[in-house]
Amino acid sequence: MFESLVPRASSFAGDIDDQIWLIAILAGFWFCVATGVFFWSLFRYRHRPGERSQYITGEKPEEKRWITIPHNLILICDVFIVVGAIRVWYHVKQQLPPPERTIRVISQQWAWTFVDPGVDGQFDTDDDIKTIDEMHMKSGTLYHYKLYSRDVLHSFSIPAFRVKHDAIPGRIITGWFKSDRPGAYDIQCNEICGIGHGIMGARLYVDTPQDFDAWIKKNTAAPPALAVTPATPAPAQPGAAAPAQPAAQPGAAAPVAAPTGSVPAAAAPAAPATPQPSTQPNAR
Amino acid sequence: MAEPATAHAQHPHNGAGHDHAHHDEGFFKKYLWSTDHKMIGFQYLFTGMLMAIIGGYFAYAFRMQLAYPGASVPGYGAVSPSDYLMLVTNHGTIMIFWVAMPVLIAAFGNFLIPLMIGCDDMVFPRLNRLSYQLFLLSAIVLLISFFVPNGGFSGAWTAYPPLSSQAAYHLTPLGAPLWLLAVALEFVAFLIGGINFVTTVMNSRAPGMTPMRIPMVVWMIVIASILFMASVGPLVAGAVLLLFDQVLGTHVYDPNHGGDPLLWQHLFWFFGHPEVYVVLLPAMGIVAEIITVFARKKLFAYKTVLYTAIATGIISFFVWAHHQFVAGIDPRMANIFTVTTLIISIPIAEMVFVYLATLIGGSIRFTTPMLWALGFLGAFLIGGVTGIFLGSSGSDIYFHDTYFVVAHFHFTFFPIAFIGSFAAITYWFPKMFGRMMNETLGKIHFWGTILPVNGIFLPLFLAGLAGDHRRIYSYMNFPDSAKPFLQDLRIMATISLCVLIAFQFVFLYNFITSLLRGPKASKNPWNANTLEWTAESPPPHGNFAEMPTVHRGPYEYGMPGRDQDFWPQNAAN
Numbered sequence: 001m002f003e004s005l006v007p008r009a010s011s012f013a014g015d016i017d018d019q020i021w022l023i024a025i026l027a028g029f030w031f032c033v034a035t036g037v038f039f040w041s042l043f044r045y046r047h048r049p050g051e052r053s054q055y056i057t058g059e060k061p062e063e064k065r066w067i068t069i070p071h072n073l074i075l076i077c078d079v080f081i082v083v084g085a086i087r088v089w090y091h092v093k094q095q096l097p098p099p100e101r102t103i104r105v106i107s108q109q110w111a112w113t114f115v116d117p118g119v120d121g122q123f124d125t126d127d128d129i130k131t132i133d134e135m136h137m138k139s140g141t142l143y144h145y146k147l148y149s150r151d152v153l154h155s156f157s158i159p160a161f162r163v164k165h166d167a168i169p170g171r172i173i174t175g176w177f178k179s180d181r182p183g184a185y186d187i188q189c190n191e192i193c194g195i196g197h198g199i200m201g202a203r204l205y206v207d208t209p210q211d212f213d214a215w216i217k218k219n220t221a222a223p224p225a226l227a228v229t230p231a232t233p234a235p236a237q238p239g240a241a242a243p244a245q246p247a248a249q250p251g252a253a254a255p256v257a258a259p260t261g262s263v264p265a266a267a268a269p270a271a272p273a274t275p276q277p278s279t280q281p282n283a284r
Numbered sequence: 285m286a287e288p289a290t291a292h293a294q295h296p297h298n299g300a301g302h303d304h305a306h307h308d309e310g311f312f313k314k315y316l317w318s319t320d321h322k323m324i325g326f327q328y329l330f331t332g333m334l335m336a337i338i339g340g341y342f343a344y345a346f347r348m349q350l351a352y353p354g355a356s357v358p359g360y361g362a363v364s365p366s367d368y369l370m371l372v373t374n375h376g377t378i379m380i381f382w383v384a385m386p387v388l389i390a391a392f393g394n395f396l397i398p399l400m401i402g403c404d405d406m407v408f409p410r411l412n413r414l415s416y417q418l419f420l421l422s423a424i425v426l427l428i429s430f431f432v433p434n435g436g437f438s439g440a441w442t443a444y445p446p447l448s449s450q451a452a453y454h455l456t457p458l459g460a461p462l463w464l465l466a467v468a469l470e471f472v473a474f475l476i477g478g479i480n481f482v483t484t485v486m487n488s489r490a491p492g493m494t495p496m497r498i499p500m501v502v503w504m505i506v507i508a509s510i511l512f513m514a515s516v517g518p519l520v521a522g523a524v525l526l527l528f529d530q531v532l533g534t535h536v537y538d539p540n541h542g543g544d545p546l547l548w549q550h551l552f553w554f555f556g557h558p559e560v561y562v563v564l565l566p567a568m569g570i571v572a573e574i575i576t577v578f579a580r581k582k583l584f585a586y587k588t589v590l591y592t593a594i595a596t597g598i599i600s601f602f603v604w605a606h607h608q609f610v611a612g613i614d615p616r617m618a619n620i621f622t623v624t625t626l627i628i629s630i631p632i633a634e635m636v637f638v639y640l641a642t643l644i645g646g647s648i649r650f651t652t653p654m655l656w657a658l659g660f661l662g663a664f665l666i667g668g669v670t671g672i673f674l675g676s677s678g679s680d681i682y683f684h685d686t687y688f689v690v691a692h693f694h695f696t697f698f699p700i701a702f703i704g705s706f707a708a709i710t711y712w713f714p715k716m717f718g719r720m721m722n723e724t725l726g727k728i729h730f731w732g733t734i735l736p737v738n739g740i741f742l743p744l745f746l747a748g749l750a751g752d753h754r755r756i757y758s759y760m761n762f763p764d765s766a767k768p769f770l771q772d773l774r775i776m777a778t779i780s781l782c783v784l785i786a787f788q789f790v791f792l793y794n795f796i797t798s799l800l801r802g803p804k805a806s807k808n809p810w811n812a813n814t815l816e817w818t819a820e821s822p823p824p825h826g827n828f829a830e831m832p833t834v835h836r837g838p839y840e841y842g843m844p845g846r847d848q849d850f851w852p853q854n855a856a857n
Contacts, residue, residue: 017682023672034640051647054645070633082622085622085676092681153611159750191685
């Protein structure tokens, strides 16, 4: 059922789902036991005329067993859950496998900017590909994401990947994911970030290697005219550099442009040089 | 809303000169400036009920928006994105700080503690009055914040900076400081109240009321007050710093000037998680009183309940970062907090088992208060079990800030704040107001509440499993969330909420008519053991005609060899 609600599109989505199932089985068992005892006792011990309740203090050892045995069994279940949780957590969040490619994810009120290093695999070079509210990645490749925020807290969440991490201004947070399932998935901001929070979405395209190479190629041939435009700066040094960026200040006027039902890009104050939210090479 | 507001506005009038007061002095002294613990309890109760109506109205408005995005909501109008965030922010704030806290702890703590431990009033009656007045002031400040230019605060009840700290981000330059001021004032009010509760129980118990003879609800309120007092200090300090950031331009939480936004999260959740137990424990205590009376059964393992409550309270100080697993803390921290969070499940589970064991062997009467108490156990079980998914770091990566979380904590907070309060109100109504409530209407209200609650939040579990995120005013903007199946879940939740709200009018009708015309209650209509049932209904000023002496514990029901199946605490034999 879980798979049908939201696909498992990353390499570790299955691990997280397994942990959810482990808890569902263990906690579900205790839930059924408790609910069963609950309704059984309500029926069995309902008031009947002429019957009196029993006098049980619960202080004698043979009575206390009814509490201490479940107590110990729950403790054992908790150990399984903790071990499972820490294993999954270690795999997904705590360790960092070496990257095959890195992408920058820059959040701001209320848009996502994604910077792909382009052909040479190096950031802050001429062939960086900057996209807004649209992320492309190559399937079968282990990605590191570098998470930035320009203003307030945001949260980078891809439900299909089971990826979620808060973006914090002044910090660069590194995480990883890998997907073998080409397709299109939602990216959502998952931390309240102002009135545009409800439209701060993006679309993730996991491309097959061929499609991805074609996408790189299409976006690498930069027209010379763009070479001199001041591109939106990727915060190479966030923290100190962040307040200097004009796009980071929402100002009083910008947020009004978030009417009900507008397309996500309409409220994006990002990339003043690019009116259209399509892909654009970062010519610098 | 209007009643306390005008009441407050009249304070200076009456203080300056009594000649042009609108009410006569007797009314004013009796109802508004009283130091009687019962009257202060009622003041908290009615203020909390009025705030609950506002909080419920907010829930109605934003749920309608979620089910029918963009449509004009009957009774509200179109919900804009900023309205939506204002509504969810203040719904959460009101329901926790101005409904659960005042009703469960302050109202019933004030009403019950002196009556149940057998004394005539709180040890600090004027401090008690001050506590309510500060609370009322905080409620008024919060209500004012909705009507200032740019509207009320809309940065979520957690108020994470930098969004909450700079007007350029949250866009409510007046609403945000007022909201914060209201919350901080409210904390001060409960801090004063808590001092009073703990001191009273320590010093004013009737002769013979040894610690192990204190009714469980009193213990629970005392433990909750201690938890609150121990946890709220860091948050009050943090809130003052946040207020400085907002109005004075300091940079405590501003990363661009060396501040740290995560500092607030730690201060907030260091309070925020114990807060869950601050409201849970009194509700658990209320349930313990009710199930023992109506199962005619001694509380199973009194000491175990007490020790699990204390253990829960202590452990609750070491679990706060499970709210921040993916918030940018050191990932290794998550392992520690997963362990502590799973450990806290054990005392709580044990408490539930104790209550189940109390039912076994009883003679259960399904009166309205008993139905509420049982409904609390059933609903809280769902809330508790689903919490494990969120306390386990590995699965929380997926569930963090989804509707699964929303459904989970509503399955804990709704039983606490509403089911627990309804249980307490229906159970102690005869003692509070000297009249009986209507049982038939009470049962209609019970079923009309408990079924829709599940109808609201069970679909939201599914929505959370499908990845719906919180605080999104319209899911139509996200292709994966706009699926018809998920929208059907949201519509089902909203319709259930409307049904739930409709049935609350049954309660209001029952409450008001019973208050005015209900049959007179005897001293002890439920044949209960605890001391409050030996006073008149309602108890006069000073509570007891003759101060009671306690001879035994509070739960001696079904003792073999006695004519009656109950044995009041003060009966000599």
